[in-house]
Amino acid sequence: MENKEHTLTENELKKLPPFTQSLLSHALHERDDFDTPGHHSGAFYEMTEEGNIFTKGLGKNAFLADISDSSSLIGDPFSHEGVSGMAEEMAARTWQSDLCRFVLEGTSTSNRICASALLSENDLVLFDRNNHKSTYQGALIQAGARAVYLGSERNGEGVIDTLDPAFLDSDFLRKKAAAIDPSLAQKERPFRLACLQLATYDGLFLNAKMILEKLGPLCDYILFDGAWAGYENFIPLLKDSAVLTFPLGPEDPGILVTQSVHKQLAGFSQTSQIHKKDSHIKGEKRCLPDDILDSAFLMNISTSPYYPLFAGLEMNALIHRKYGKELWEEAFRFSIHLRKKLLKNLRFIRPFLPPIVHGRKWEEADDKEIMNDPAFSSISKDYAWHGFSHAEDGLSMIDPCKILLTSGSLKEYKEGIPAPLISMYLKSKGITPEKSDFCTILFLAEPGDKEGKAKRLVSALADLEKAFEENRPVSEILPECSSLPEEDIRDLSSRFFHFLHEKNVFSLLNTLFSSEHFPDAPMTGRKANQLWLSGKGEKCPLAEAEGRTALEAVLPYPPGICLLAAGETWTKDILSYFLFLEEYGREFPSFMPEVVGLHKQDGKPYVWVLSKDRG
Incomplete structure (x- = not known):
């Protein structure tokens, strides 16, 4: 019997992919639950006034769709069979991997799964010092591998670059490996795994094609942590970062890519996926058997999942398979329009991008030109607008769908506004940035973002700049924040940046990520x-x-x-x-x-x- 209050029509259900269709068809029909989960479609909560408020707030379907793993209608997500296996297969086809695994515990878990599947104690791992803590946990603590670290750089605003090109030299890396294990350093491929950030939290993409050319011959596998990526397959400008689309041969390493589907793709919080592409080395001793990856998967996941999370991953794959390129073209265009508005209306808070391209201001270029010409997003050696002293042409590119703003400098004293203060101000206006550092603040551009959203952000930032120019009291700008000092905004900002320069934070940060100081x-x-x-x-x-x-x-x-x-x-x-x-x-x-x-x-x-x- 259908639960008419919460049901979908047969025509609506038929438009959905197999797992989601099976889940909703089962969830939205009345049933008698004698299994887990114990709230039994929300009935437990509905025994109390507070529980009724809770179910009303989230919506009844959130509880109806929370079904037991005892149900045979949705396949077995743990053995990757039935409609759940079909969902993962669709994701693999969409991103052009050989195999995909859906992970409901976040990319921290995905990274640990990959590391524990490949690394044994005392293996050598080539390790990006920018890696997320989960990769440290999986590779170095759980597996016990030994790291040869790859260095990077911070520019004058504290922006994190990808990799220092000096670390991409094979002779240099073999010497580093020999200092740890001379016998392994002599092997054709001394590193069982390289763990690299495909995209940084500050909005820079790594050129995976260059990485395969330079580091590929040294490694059995490369794990690209794409937690902050996932859309590179759908934006032509990012083709050199879309590693899963590359034609690979027997001399290439095996490839693993982890993606935080909940970050910038269409997934619920915690959802992640692992892509494996290694059919080009099948039969070789270095090839990772699917069974070993699946064993590591089972050691790290819950056997009592909330299945709507899994359905969200399937829906993400379907949407990207059918509409990915047009949706991300729309998001890219939105980000261009937002950047142009910011450049036009703000003085102290500026987008991180080359100010002049082909002899014109960035904002004067046509949208299509910006979307197709790498010069508008490149980090180059000769044009040093970015402030990275170790840049190599083509190695890094600005993420088109992350809008990083700078609001001051760590390297040289100049007037600016502390990024944490900007973040607090925006949140007080109902605008939530992704994160802020000392003098950078990050915003994500997504399919579905509308121009009105961009206008509100620009208007709020312009209002803050006006208050800064008028040196209004902080208590007037942020009256609800009693923890801030009784000080005018310009005075607070001046004190903030003088403090950072007095403490030499720019040098401190760069020292931490340079190899001579590891x-x-x-x-x-x-x-x-x-x-x-x-x-x-x-x-x-x-x-x-x-x-x-x-x-x-x-x-x-x-x-x-x-x-x-x-x-x-x-x-x-x-x-x-x-x-x-x-x-x-x-x-x-x-x-x-x-x-x-x-x-x-x-x-x-x-x-x-x-x-x-x-x-």
């Missing part, structure tokens, strides 16, 4: 974690940590990049940065980021290090 690692991350779990650690005051071995990664969030990994030694440079952050938090408490791995005790910061006395 910390020593007296033990693997896995060993450090085992010692911590077995009681061989102690809490050390942060100020006394220099020279001690870290048992826990330490990182500011965002962006979730480890500045010190478990098993590494606290250096003077790393300690200086975290001591600066503590001082920054005291000076500007409303702007302080979350720092994972710093623990407060009686108001003072402590870190976990290896005990001097391990007895």
Whole structure:
């Protein structure tokens, strides 16, 4: 019997892909639940007034669609059979991979699955120092692999670049590998896996074609963390980053790509997918069997999923298969229009892009020209507008669908507005940016975004700039934020940037990500974690940590990049940065980021290090 209040017509259901159709057909028919989940289609909640309010707020269908894994109608997502297997196969066809696995616990889990499927203890892994903490956890702590790190750079505004091209030289990398394991360094492919960021949190895409040419011969596999990507297949300008579309041969590495479908694709929060492309090396000893990947998958997932999440992944695949190119063309066009409005209306807050292209201002170009000519998005060696001193032509490109704004400088003192203050102001106006750092703030452009949304953002930023020029009191601009000081906005901003320059934050940041300053690692991350779990650690005051071995990664969030990994030694440079952050938090408490791995005790910061006395 149909639940008429919440049902869909047969014609509507037939338009949906197999898994989603089966789920909704089952969910929207009346049934007697004697299985899990225990709320039994919301009936448990409806026994109370508060529960009724809860079900009303979320909508009855959210509970009707929460069905048991005992149902045989939706296939078996854990063995990838039936309609659930068909959903993953459609995603693989859509992105041109050999195999796709839907993960309902986020790309942190996807990265750990990939690392644990490929890496064994003491393997060598080529490791982007910009990697998300989950890749550290999977490769270095869980698997116990040993890393050869790839360095990068921060520009004057603190923008994160992709990779330093100096690290793409095979002889250089073999020497680095030999310092860790001389025998492995002599192998044709010394690295079992390379773990790289396909797209950075600051909105730069890595040229995967160049990476395959330079690093591919050294690696069995490359894992491209595409948490902040996924649409490169559908935007022609990004063709050199769309690694799953490349024709691959027996000399190429196997490819894994993880995607946070919930970030910029059409998925619910937590949804992610893993793509595997390695049929070109099938039969070789280095080839990863699907069964091993699936075993790692089962070790990391829940066997009691919320199936609407899975349906969202299938719907994402269907939408991209049928409409992907036109939808992302629309999003790209929206981002161009927004950038042009920002350039026209703002003075202190500026989009991160080349100001002059082909002798004209960026904003004077035609939309189609911007969408098709890489010069409008390139990070080049000779045109140094971007401020990266180690740039190589073609290695990095501005993400067309991430609008990064800069509002000041870390390198040289100039008038600007603190990005955390901009973020707070926008949120007070009902506008939510993705994230902010010291003087950068990020916005995501998506299919479905409308011009009215862009106008409201530009208007709010213009109002803030006007308040800045008039030096109005912060309490007047943000009356609901009592934690901000009684100060005029221009005075607060001046104090903010003077503080950052006085503390030499630009040099501190670049030191942390340059190879000559990488910390020593007296033990693997896995060993450090085992010692911590077995009681061989102690809490050390942060100020006394220099020279001690870290048992826990330490990182500011965002962006979730480890500045010190478990098993590494606290250096003077790393300690200086975290001591600066503590001082920054005291000076500007409303702007302080979350720092994972710093623990407060009686108001003072402590870190976990290896005990001097391990007895």
